[in-house]
Amino acid sequence: MLNDKLLPAWTETDRLATLRSYGVLDTPPEPVFDDLVQLAARTCQTPVALISLIDERRQWFKAEMGLGVRETSLDRSICLSAMLLPGLTIVPDLTQDPRFARNPLVTGEPHLRFYAGAVLRTPDGVPLGALCVLDHVPRHLNEDQADTLALLARQVMSQLELRRVIAERDEKLETSHQIEERQSLLVRELHHRVKNTLTTVQALVGATGRSTGSFDEFYRSFSDRITSLARTHNLLTEDYWQTAPLREIALNELKPFADSRVPRFLLLGPSVELSADLAVPIGMALHELTANAVRYGALSNQTGHVRVQWNVDEVEGTRRLHLEWMEFGGPPVSAPQDRGFGSTLLQRVVPMQCNAEVEISYNREGLRYRMDVPLIEQRLVPTY
Amino acid sequence: MPIQNTSKPLVLILEDEALIALNLQDELQDAGYKVAGPFTTCATALEWLQTTTPDTAILDAALKDGPCREIALELSRREVPFLIYSGHHEDRQFLADFDHVTWIEKPVPPSVLVQACRQLLVGCD
Structure with a gap:
């Protein structure tokens, strides 16, 4: 002992x-x-x-x-x-x-x-x-x-x-090697994203130009769209996984109405992370919906409100996002005379880009837009 | 179908960026072309090619289901002139055997693509 x-x-x-x-x-x-x-x-x-x-x-x-x-x-x-x-x-x-x-x-x-x-x-x-x-x-x-x-x-x-x-x-060498690898992956991804963004911006110029009557209108719509795109990119790059939370994307658009004495919008849904492939078009869709609501819909007066509701379920191994945009209390709604960029984006771009099913209803009491999107789970950054 | 439509050249668009594809579609239609697609995957474009042959085509180099190689091969076999609208320099690695076709690097104004299509069509007359 x-x-x-x-x-x-x-x-x-x-x-x-x-x-x-x-x-x-x-x-x-x-x-x-x-x-x-x-x-x-x-x-x-x-x-x-x-x-x-x-x-x-x-x-x-x-x-x-x-x-x-x-x-x-x-x-x-x-x-x-x-x-x-x-x-x-x-x-x-x-x-x-x-x-x-x-x-x-x-x-x-x-x-x-x-x-x-x-x-x-x-x-x-x-x-x-x-x-x-x-x-x-x-x-x-x-x-x-x-x-x-x-x-x-x-x-x-x-x-x-x-x-x-x-x-x-x-x-230590292995760790620094992994960091280097991640860095070069991100640089490559960033390069792609910059190119894609420029191409998207160029398409936006064309599409906005086609759907606006005056230079002032063009300038305002185009700048707003670029700002919205930039905010989504901010969310993506801030995140280690290069995904963006759906709630934050929606908030980016609706934030100007957050301080209202009467609640002007409701965001109801679980936490969902969107990869860049989905975050960009869904962000653009929410931007167009908000812009439309501000101009013609529930956010154009002092009393209307917007409800954005979503959930995620799993069908045959694929998680699907169901998102619904509903407007209440705005002026009476009628279907638009001609198709502007907003409706092109909501009805053609989103289905094509996100492989989504969409439905837009010009209900008299308020516009409704529904999308059903298969989530992309693939993550860009490897887990270290 | 109105008779004058039958004389409009048919352009296949293979492009998985919807905004780009739809913008291009609008530009081509404004310029007097008919558009097949836009297709967002090689698979859907190949399926369409089973029954129809376009006059020319604009192919994005890299689609979600892979490079546009098979479509390019099929179009070459049918002697359909086409151009590759490529987002990134490294796309050429996967399509090295198509160096002789027209490559246009993104982004360019749609009018440039429309003009390029016109040239492809003139070339085959």
């Missing part, structure tokens, strides 16, 4: 964690450690030498000569006792030592009689095991041999330290 003076500064849990941090357990034999046990055996003139690491339920040998096994259970471990004592532990005759006399390796094959072990201690003083030499006959070590064994134990520890530093460096 250890007395108070010898109580270690570490717990067994810490010790095991430290041992694991070296990443050495169950690795194949390596010449550098094999050489060190050979040197130990040669110096001490013993047939057996081991680098023994004390794991939770076993002692495992990083290097071994003369024993023929790579691990034994802890009840057979002499190194376990040696590890808990300071410095070098020498047992001239194991059969004469009450701690080891009944050890199966002593009483039976391979009939070990002599043990000398030097603790393998980390720079922080945590013992991991021992470098030991064993013999089948009782004997002693001279001072030189004892010193050399202790010196070799420090060499083993240096090698283990080196190993850990290299492992840590490799891990």
Whole structure:
């Protein structure tokens, strides 16, 4: 039993964690450690030498000569006792030592009689095991041999330290490699998105031009559409996963009505993240719906309100978003005379771009627009 | 169908950006062409090609279901002139064997595409 003076500064849990941090357990034999046990055996003139690491339920040998096994259970471990004592532990005759006399390796094959072990201690003083030499006959070590064994134990520890530093460096390299990879992925994606956006903007110029009568009207509609597009892109780039929350997209459009004394809009639905492929067209659809409501619909007077309601369900493994835009309390609604850009976007662009089913109803009491969209789950950024 | 429509050249549009496709469709129709599509996937365009042959085509290089390779091959087989409207430089990697056709890099005004179609059609007269 250890007395108070010898109580270690570490717990067994810490010790095991430290041992694991070296990443050495169950690795194949390596010449550098094999050489060190050979040197130990040669110096001490013993047939057996081991680098023994004390794991939770076993002692495992990083290097071994003369024993023929790579691990034994802890009840057979002499190194376990040696590890808990300071410095070098020498047992001239194991059969004469009450701690080891009944050890199966002593009483039976391979009939070990002599043990000398030097603790393998980390720079922080945590013992991991021992470098030991064993013999089948009782004997002693001279001072030189004892010193050399202790010196070799420090060499083993240096090698283990080196190993850990290299492992840590490799891990850091791997992390920085992953960061680089993510970065180049994002740069590529950004490049695509810029090109796509420019192309979209160009199409917007054409479509807006086709549906507006004056330059002022063109300028206002076009600027509003660009602003809306920019806000959706903000949401996408702010997010690690490059997705945008549906609620935020809707809020971007309806925010000017948030401070009204009477509530002008209601957003009802679970949290849904939209990938760029969906966020952009759905954002544009919500923009056109809002612009239309402000001009002709429920947001054109002081009393009307808009309800945006959505849910997600799963049909045959595909999650589908059902979104409904409903207007109440606006002026009486009639179907528009000619098709402007808004209705083109809602009725042609959204179905085509999002593979969605849409329905628009010019109910007298308020416009309704419904879309049913298969969600795109594919995420751009890999999970690290 | 009005008789004059039959003389309008038929342009196939393969483009998965709906806004671009519809804008292009409008421009072509304004310029006196008939439009097949717009198709957003190679699969739907191929299906349409089973029964009809257009006079010319505008193909987006990369669709959601892959590059426009099969459509380009089928059009070449039928000696239909077409152009590739490509979003990104690297699209050329997947379509290296179509270097000889007209490539137009996005974005250009739709009028440029309409003009390019006109040239393709003149070329085959």
